[in-house]
Amino acid sequence: VNICSLTSTLPVIPYRKLTDLHYISKGGFGTVFRAQHSDWRTTVAIKCLKLDSPVGERERNCLLKEAEVLHKARFNHIIQIFGVCNEPEFFCIVTEYMTNGSLDEILLSNAQLRILYEIALGVNFLHNMTPPLLHHDLKTQNILMDGEYHVKIADFGLSKWRQLSITKGSSSKPAEMGGTVIYMPPEEYEPSKNRRADVKYDMYSYAIIMWEVLSRRIPYEEATNPMQIMFSVLRGSRPDTGLDSLPADIPSRETLINLMTCGWTTKPDERPSFLKCLIELEPMMRRFDEIDFLEAVLVVKRSKYMRP
Numbered sequence: 001v002n003i004c005s006l007t008s009t010l011p012v013i014p015y016r017k018l019t020d021l022h023y024i025s026k027g028g029f030g031t032v033f034r035a036q037h038s039d040w041r042t043t044v045a046i047k048c049l050k051l052d053s054p055v056g057e058r059e060r061n062c063l064l065k066e067a068e069v070l071h072k073a074r075f076n077h078i079i080q081i082f083g084v085c086n087e088p089e090f091f092c093i094v095t096e097y098m099t100n101g102s103l104d105e106i107l108l109s110n111a112q113l114r115i116l117y118e119i120a121l122g123v124n125f126l127h128n129m130t131p132p133l134l135h136h137d138l139k140t141q142n143i144l145m146d147g148e149y150h151v152k153i154a155d156f157g158l159s160k161w162r163q164l165s166i167t168k169g170s171s172s173k174p175a176e177m178g179g180t181v182i183y184m185p186p187e188e189y190e191p192s193k194n195r196r197a198d199v200k201y202d203m204y205s206y207a208i209i210m211w212e213v214l215s216r217r218i219p220y221e222e223a224t225n226p227m228q229i230m231f232s233v234l235r236g237s238r239p240d241t242g243l244d245s246l247p248a249d250i251p252s253r254e255t256l257i258n259l260m261t262c263g264w265t266t267k268p269d270e271r272p273s274f275l276k277c278l279i280e281l282e283p284m285m286r287r288f289d290e291i292d293f294l295e296a297v298l299v300v301k302r303s304k305y306m307r308p
């Protein structure tokens, strides 16, 4: 990656401007902190190469690539990059800080529909880039919420040296050990021959996220190990769409279940595109006006406030 071309369009942030670092998460080669920017007077998130390990050229390039990808993929439902900090002893990308954390920590009331709609808008934008940018690691941990519970797609991607999908046709990442398999489509369990199906990978993950948001449960929570899940998924079993998992009071329940079951179907080609998914979701969104969502967010904020 040409650092000059990148930093000519992206602010370079001196490390001395980043203060009050608080640890958030870490993986094989990256660590994420919350920090304050001393000039901008705002909270930011920084994704750094591991401070102790010698910053390998390969890892540095990977993070530069990620900065380039995020810079190209600017959209209102993709996490926003503010700049890079590129100093010999410290290298990180600086993004907005999402105060309400990731979807796996919060379960909202009927703002669920807006969350599912905004996730689809974000992924659809990535798929509309040239060449299409495939996420291939959609999971509730990578869906971040801002102060008003609006969605931004992220990719913490810390645990593996990731070949960012923008550089190659296929961004197949080895099945993460310790990562979760529930969002991985069965055709990816063993690196498949035909890479064509790639574009339908994200829709499978999205269908599982739909079920998780609407049921407010962990898919396959009864399973004791990932292999069990993979075998049953290969045999065609999917999360339960009955009334005890997806209650009758879910608005447009039938359409959402239909979207979910098409999305997680075994044959990748039979899964809908995100465009088709959005066209199905749009009429539902029109039925809910802004007040409904503000009221739902208020309920969550009040409950969060009451929390001891």
Ligand SMILES: CNC(=O)c1cc(Oc2ccc(NC(=O)Nc3ccc(SCC(=O)O)c(F)c3)c(F)c2)ccn1
Binding pocket: 024, 032, 045, 046, 047, 066, 069, 070, 073, 078, 079, 093, 094, 095, 096, 097, 098, 099, 100, 101, 102, 126, 133, 134, 135, 136, 137, 144, 153, 154, 155, 156, 164, 165, 166, 171
């Ligand atoms: C409570 N709040 C928090 O804890 C918090 C933490 C936080 O930390 C980060 C999380 C993720 C990233 N990086 C990232 O998202 N990169 C990325 C790369 C590619 C694609 S799209 C194609 C593909 O996936 O390959 C994409 F959508 C995203 C980061 F830099 C910082 C940010 C905000 N809030």
